[in-house]
Amino acid sequence: MAYSDKVLDHYNNPRNVGSMDKSSPYVGTGMVGAPECGDVMKLQVKVNPETGIIEDAKFKTFGCGSAIASSSLATEWLKGKTVDEALEIKNTDIVNELALPPVKIHCSVLAEDAIKAAIGDYKAKSGAVKRETVSVA
Amino acid sequence: MKMPIYMDNHATTQMDPRVLEAMMPYFTDIYGNAASRNHEFGWEAEKAVDKAREQIAALIGATPKEIVFTSGATESNNLAIKGIAEMYSERGNHIITQAIEHKAVLDTCKRLEKDGVRVTYLPVKTDGRIDLDQLRDAITDKTILISIMYANNEIGAVQPMKEISKIAKEKGILFHSDAVQAVGKIPVNVIADGIDVMSLTAHKLYGPKGVGALYVRRRNPRVQITAQMDGGGHERGMRSGTLNVPGIVGLGAACEIAHKEMAEESKKLQALRDRLKDKLTSALDEVYINGSWEHRLPHNLNISFNYVEGESLLMGINDIAVSSGSACTSATLEPSYVLKALGAGDDLAHSSIRFGLGRFNTEEEVDYVAAKVIDVVQKLRELSPLYEMAKEGIDLTKVSWVNH
Numbered sequence: 149m150a151y152s153d154k155v156l157d158h159y160n161n162p163r164n165v166g167s168m169d170k171s172s173p174y175v176g177t178g179m180v181g182a183p184e185c186g187d188v189m190k191l192q193v194k195v196n197p198e199t200g201i202i203e204d205a206k207f208k209t210f211g212c213g214s215a216i217a218s219s220s221l222a223t224e225w226l227k228g229k230t231v232d233e234a235l236e237i238k239n240t241d242i243v244n245e246l247a248l249p250p251v252k253i254h255c256s257v258l259a260e261d262a263i264k265a266a267i268g269d270y271k272a273k274s275g276a277v278k279r280e281t282v283s284v285a
Numbered sequence: 286m287k288m289p290i291y292m293d294n295h296a297t298t299q300m301d302p303r304v305l306e307a308m309m310p311y312f313t314d315i316y317g318n319a320a321s322r323n324h325e326f327g328w329e330a331e332k333a334v335d336k337a338r339e340q341i342a343a344l345i346g347a348t349p350k351e352i353v354f355t356s357g358a359t360e361s362n363n364l365a366i367k368g369i370a371e372m373y374s375e376r377g378n379h380i381i382t383q384a385i386e387h388k389a390v391l392d393t394c395k396r397l398e399k400d401g402v403r404v405t406y407l408p409v410k411t412d413g414r415i416d417l418d419q420l421r422d423a424i425t426d427k428t429i430l431i432s433i434m435y436a437n438n439e440i441g442a443v444q445p446m447k448e449i450s451k452i453a454k455e456k457g458i459l460f461h462s463d464a465v466q467a468v469g470k471i472p473v474n475v476i477a478d479g480i481d482v483m484s485l486t487a488h489k490l491y492g493p494k495g496v497g498a499l500y501v502r503r504r505n506p507r508v509q510i511t512a513q514m515d516g517g518g519h520e521r522g523m524r525s526g527t528l529n530v531p532g533i534v535g536l537g538a539a540c541e542i543a544h545k546e547m548a549e550e551s552k553k554l555q556a557l558r559d560r561l562k563d564k565l566t567s568a569l570d571e572v573y574i575n576g577s578w579e580h581r582l583p584h585n586l587n588i589s590f591n592y593v594e595g596e597s598l599l600m601g602i603n604d605i606a607v608s609s610g611s612a613c614t615s616a617t618l619e620p621s622y623v624l625k626a627l628g629a630g631d632d633l634a635h636s637s638i639r640f641g642l643g644r645f646n647t648e649e650e651v652d653y654v655a656a657k658v659i660d661v662v663q664k665l666r667e668l669s670p671l672y673e674m675a676k677e678g679i680d681l682t683k684v685s686w687v688n689h
Contacts, residue, residue, distance in 0.1 A: 182686030184631035190670035
């Protein structure tokens, strides 16, 4: 199968690889997929609690080149967005940007799921933080 | 070093220039139909075909009259299994085969099941070989055929041929073997191995594509096969169709070269294969060999790099031609059924790479391939959340994954 130049670029130079402290209240972590299915994505966002803006995003992916590219692209897009804007990223945006063929659409779906899971984790945590703040006050 | 490097010799092989040389005159000079009995053109073609029969027979311990030419191993397997099922249908309707056969055998058996034939698909042990007790237990008084491959195309596991044929003989059951990966690579002898019907193909042993043969035993017992192709009654009525004379000459030449050079060549390939394995396993942790190491083709290395997905690895070593059992490299999006049958888990199937060394590989190529694979595996593990979790001491089998 021939890969698009953009997939190759993300595969050869993946952006924002790494991990952040998942116990931090400002870090949301999403992990989707399963090893027996051949892909697992871990995506993390670090949110500024004052502004609600995603200041940093990191990923690690076990999967094919298109899965790596989809998650790498997702971290690029997430930075600078608010958490609500981040939830508007659709898998079809990733498909179009990376020119993914039909058999690789599931990679983009997985990336969208990973974004939603990471934001969901952050929101759950920040809700908890607020409650703590309230109880302290 | 010529790039890219070819190490996918279980898929097909480069044709040996000596084979091409032998074939050339039969395209434009000696172009007769081997079935033309009344002129020089036909006689010359027939002579060439007869020589090829002798060359093939010599390699596998058969007699020339026991060789039936076909278009390749898929046709040979179809002809053997369907032809025996039809010919011996009054004696019984049960066939025994195994889970990791090539699709040409498995799908042929599935077709026969639709026609009322009963088929037992034996599982394999973790080393990729069948359990002989399970074979014995599967036999019924209706069993007419056991079809077990000589060596597997993915993991190179060599089956216990002599033991299987002994069981088949005791029960008066015919024994067919798809031997495409073994012929010309390891000693194959239809007498010593007790094989009654055997498939082989030219392009796996440095010959041309589109030509193969079926060995059909003529004595002890005399095997009969119902033709699956109707026509002029070529090949003693078993396979009609004008013979592919240049291809057959190529198959013969390839067999003769293999016969002369196999002993030395297999030693060389095994040394190269072991060198590759040693380099990979000493530089990388969590690397697993798939299939038996002891009973294995000398040129096969099937290896899983845990926590790295196969297609992404292939993408990083794109100047090396190998294949992967990963679902992403298959049309069906299912990981290799051969590796799944070993019971190692789908995740290791997704992480597997098959190296098939061949006549034209060099030590320099092996060293380049090893260094490149090590580099890319390390890079991809830096990217792998599974590797990170495993390093943190998390048992990945106990994680509840979000399936999709």
